[in-house]
Amino acid sequence: MNGRIVVASIVLTALGAGALIYWLQIYAFYEPVAFAPGEEIRLTPIIDEEPEVIVANDVTGIDADSSPLRFRACFTTPLSQAMLTETYRVYPDPTPLNAPPWFDCFDAERIDAALRKGEAIAFLSEHDIAPGVDRVVAVFPDGHAFAWHQLNAEEQ
Template sequence: MNGKLVAGFIVIVGAVAGVAMYYLQEYAYYTKAVFKPGAEIALTLITSGQPEPILAEGIEGIDADSSPLRFRACFHTPMTQAMLSETYQAYQGAVPLIAPSWFDCFDAAKIGAALENGEALAFLSQSNIAPSVDRVVAVFPDGRAYAWHQIHPGAEVQ
């Protein structure tokens, strides 16, 4: 009888810990991202190397204080890929990070596939938004665009 109680206790503690871990990863730390009106999303100019706000509509985003890598945003831009390519710095090695399941406008797998096959283009939004972390923006031909933070390609993280 004692063994059943101990085993039951272990199973219950494990189940509670699993539910708590899931909640902490998916919901606990995320908040709505705050954007400056008129300067919601910026891209880095080729000529000056400085970020400049771009036209962005219908922006929604999430962020967290617990990690600089938790930022994600979805929006639409009327700017064409050709115009963006001539004006702003391309970003090599862009790999979107998976968003929480409830933030359904951001599909990292589809964005990543579009970047690999050349349908979407990646641009540097802002370098070193946090130490060794860049903000990256991917833009599709129809104006759909997505932003996320990622570690510099080749950066050493401590």
């Protein structure tokens, strides 16, 4: 009888710990990003180091203080890919990171596939937004755009 109690307590503790770890990874720490009007999304120009604000509509985003890599944002822009590539720096090796499943506007696999096919174009938003971390923005031909943080080449 005592063996069953010990095994049951170990199993229940493991299940509880697993549920807590899952909740911490998927839900805890994330907060909506409050973008200041006029400063929602910025891109770095080809001829300058200082990022500039671009037109961004319907911006929604999440971030967490626990890691600089947890930032994700979704928005639309009326700016064309052609105009953006002539004005702003294209990001050399974009790798969108997965977002929590409940932040359903950001689909890292779809964004990555579009970047690889050349349907979407990635731009440098801000270099070293946190030490060793860049903000990257990918823009689709229809104006849908997505932003995330990723380790820059200096950290890889």
